[in-house]
Amino acid sequence: MAEDMLKFYVFANLAQSYVSTKKRLYCYALxxxxxxxxxxxxxxxIYDMNFIANYLPSLSAQLAPKAPYAEMIAKxxxxxxxxxxxxxLRFLERKDLESIINALCAQNLESAQAINATRGGVIDCLELxxxxxxxxxxxxxxxxxxLLAQKISSPYLCSCxxxxxxxxxxxxxxxxxxFICTFGRLKL
Numbered sequence: 001m002a003e004d005m006l007k008f009y010v011f012a013n014l015a016q017s018y019v020s021t022k023k024r025l026y027c028y029a030l031x032x033x034x035x036x037x038x039x040x041x042x043x044x045x046i047y048d049m050n051f052i053a054n055y056l057p058s059l060s061a062q063l064a065p066k067a068p069y070a071e072m073i074a075k076x077x078x079x080x081x082x083x084x085x086x087x088x089l090r091f092l093e094r095k096d097l098e099s100i101i102n103a104l105c106a107q108n109l110e111s112a113q114a115i116n117a118t119r120g121g122v123i124d125c126l127e128l129x130x131x132x133x134x135x136x137x138x139x140x141x142x143x144x145x146x147l148l149a150q151k152i153s154s155p156y157l158c159s160c161x162x163x164x165x166x167x168x169x170x171x172x173x174x175x176x177x178x179f180i181c182t183f184g185r186l187k188l
Contacts (some may be wrong), residue, residue, distance in 0.1 A: 002045075002052040002084075005077050009056065013067035042088050049088075053081040053128050082132045083167035090159040090175075091187070097149075097158050100129060104146055104165070132166065141165075154179075156187050 060067075060074035089096050142165045152158045160176050163169075171188075178186045 002049040002081060005081065006052050006055075009059070009073060009077055010063075012073055013060075013063045013070045042092065046085050046088050049081045049085050050128055053078045053085075053132075078128075079132055079166045082129050083163040083165075083169065083172075085129065086159050086166070087163040087172065088159075090156045092155060094153065094155045094158065097155055097162070100162060101146070101150055101158075103129060104162075105150070154184065156184070 056074040056078055057071075060070040063070040086097075086100060089100075145161050145165050149158045149161045152161065157176065157179055160172050160179070163172055175188045178188055
């Protein structure tokens, strides 16, 4: 997932032109047997996405002379990666989300890292989420999602809602609706 974003980023910035098609080229299907849907390698996926998100700014600086939109595209991809990192936590425990909620609420990295260290959370990317979230948390929508996430006890629903701060994906809204309509039995 993160590797695909990195490839897309480089191609988008180096391309001189593009061709589009009216036909659907790719159909996304939820596959519970897929490596990207497996919960066995959650920590590695989070690490990979965090690494790519931290690498994008230096790559955009290198591409900037030839690609005028490199920095803007990198910022959007970093926000998308932040959303995917939070979404990866949906099958873990609520305590793993506490440090993210506290970091985004207080916008205070030190207190969030202390909470994360004492609870043994899996978040190694609080700095990325906090710095990316600072630019987004001024919107009414983001504050609403953050307040809502604080009141939700389900880690699945909480991480889905927190991810919406960074990226409004229609698939995330489908996940939330399916979870609510099935009283928590269906987790996509």
